[in-house]
Amino acid sequence: MLNKSEMGWVDFSSEDRDRVRDVIKQLSEPGTLDELGIGALRDGFADLMFPGFSTIQTRAKYLITIPRIIRDYxxxxxxQQRRQSLQQYLEQQENLLAKALTLQHLNEGVTGIIGSTMKDGESVARLPSSVYWVALRTWGIIDTQASLNQFLRSVKPAESSLGSKLPDEADDTDGVSADSRIHLDRYDPQWIEGVHITLSESEAVFLNHKLQNGPINSLPAQLELSGLLKEVLDEDLTGFAQLAGWVAxxxxxxxxxxxxxxxxHSFSELIYGAHLRFNIVVARNNQREDLLDQYELLWCDWHKVPQAGPEQVSQWLAATNISLRGRTxxxxxxxxxHIANSVSVVVLDALVEKQALGNKKERSILKKRLPDNYRxxxxxxxxxxxxxxxxxxxxIQEGLPC
Known part of the structure; x- marks a missing residue:
């Protein structure tokens, strides 16, 4: 009998594999376990407001460095291309970039450098190109609908640097080259020398322009077009609730x-109540009277505020075009x-428990004995x-001219 589970990949695209890796990563981080199965709707709203962005992106600089590396190739x-494929070149240069940025900002307390903790002989575990590829496509920095792997395979080493075509461009009568699909502020073959994680003025202006011309109803595009980007960043809007209040x-x-x-925001508030009751159930099951008292007080405060009703839930699903799995x-x-009708907490807890068990089944937290110090x-x-x-x-804002 096998004692260890193994995972294999079906080779669809790099995005498919990255999506699974994201899920695995999230399961190891506090506050990301989707016990109630609402992650798809959360991501649907996130895609409408912040298309192309993800929770594992760190700094804007990578929106510049990835196309620079591709342009260099x-x-x-x-x-030279026949001796090394674009995929090999990109991986090599992204590892060199990690080392260059780490050395450039050594002992400066700079955050967001991907690969800054790798040791000699190691490679970056998650290359920036895989993390930022959707953003590069979404914001028109690289003109393609191809996945990262498709794009890399389309640039054949034996072809001229100006002659490579992508799968989705095969029928273009004007023969658009891969080179012309890469957009940058300027061509700088020496860019990696003295590279910084911060943006130059030219790079910031370029990205500012791309945001202005991106998905029109996204929040970044609207902030740029309305001239409100500096204002929203100057405010202390560290959480989404504060941002939602400012937008309103x-x-x-x-x-x-x-x-x-x-x-x-309404969805976040409504489902927070469900997660609150879920944690009350967990605390009760684990005899954590300290947490039980704390969460019951939070529940009383939450329950005083009017919440969204079934009509709004239908609007959310229509707006995001999301089909929730199972009975979610x-x-x-x-x-x-139930919240609108002030149903008893006994009924609410039973509903939440049923959803958690239906969503996770035997993997549910409700089926496990937790450590004494869990939160x-x-x-x-x-x-x-x-x-x-x-x-x-x-x-981007800090790189713009005053």
């Missing part, structure tokens, strides 16, 4: 964007109905990637 002579009070943004933020959609409807389990109020987006937008 495309500038090589065909003979700011008429300069498109109504569709404001509506999306409002719906996302029914659970959301029933939860909102909050699973999700709390949702952030929708705002923390990561805020850092990247701040990088």
């Amino acid at each position: 495309l500038a090589l002579k065909p003979a 009070a700011t008429p300069g943004l498109a109504q569709r964007t404001r509506d999306t933020v409002k719906m996302a 959609g029914t659970f959301l409807m029933e939860w909102s109905e 909050w389990i699973g999700m709390s109020r949702l952030d929708f990637r705002w923390a990561q987006v805020r850092t990247i937008l701040r990088d």
